[in-house]
């Protein structure tokens with residue numbers, strides 16, 4: 001049942017090209033335009049949406065944070081991401097023109113379910129992005145956009161995360177197309193770039209030898225920091241979450257720009273820091289800014305583990321290790337940059353002799369509030 005792999009998690013990491021590919025499948029018509037008939041929400045209603053709130057927990061919430069950057073850019077609709085368990089208690093601003101998008105692998109997470117019910121009570125339109133057919137959250141929502149990652153057994157979410165991000169991109173591009181925003185014309189181009197991603201993940205998965213080695217050397221590490229910027233920020237937090245839940249190591253993800261506002265005080269000689277570097281073509285010179293951050297922490301003795309695009313030579317002088325990912329456009333990068341962080345956590349957990357698929361104190365779906 002583990003398909004020749006030692007753990008479900010390893011199997012599921014290796015199924016990620018297919019999870020992304022299958023989630024894209026059937027979501028465009030012959031002309032290449034996005035068509036989401038499965039939503040069964042009148043287009044008119046979707047055109048009226050003037051605010052989007054994403055509700056989710058854990059890894060699914062990080063998928064939501066990635067989605068915020070992409071959906072706002074493509075649609076110019078303001079997107080807020082709320083942890084589902086906080087949503088009901090912050091007197092949320094929601095009305096009939098609010099689209100509440102829940103993201104859940106299991107479709108049974110109680111916190112997320114209660115947030116969806118609350119949103120519906122307030123009159124919002126609700127769409128569930130979900131991986132489990134017939135589960136509760138899709139049933140309680142106006143519409144569902146399924147991720148087609150296949151069953152995810154390991155407690156740590158991997159392929160569902162990539163499928164969730166993919167589904168969010170599809171939804172964002174669909175809304176952009178529907179509303180004829182500035183980026184509507186680009187939707188086809190982004191879709192064709194997305195179709196290239198599964199092959200790139202596959203390629204990346206074949207180059208993880210060094211990441212595994214680094215993880216094994218770090219079995220005694222007590223703390224690891226993760227930095228990222230823009231869409232790399234949620235990736236940094238996801239990398240930290242994977243390490244906490246699988247290897248029981250203290251880990252924190254930061255927005256790279258926050259460093260000088262406090263976290264840089266944590267840097268002491270030997271402190272391992274992963275840095276998720278935006279591609280050199282990311283707007284607003286973000287690449288150079290993150291390279292400066294690497295330089296700053298290296299000067300203070302950090303051990304810099306840099307995730308950068310192939311061909312990005314600017315990072316080399318400041319990196320103790322460079323982990324290469326294939327090129328893709330800036331907003332799509334999380335589908336690639338998170339993969340080495342998943343493999344790192346898996347391998348470190350294995351090196352410590354821990355139960356990869358069933359970490360202590362955790363359940364696959366959290367069905368209590």
Ligand code: M6R
Pocket residue numbers: 057058059060103104105106107108109112155156157158241245364365366
């Ligand atoms: O089933 P869901 O997607 O609603 O679950 C949400 C979180 O509980 C889940 O992503 C959790 O954070 C994972 N164990 C992370 O790997």
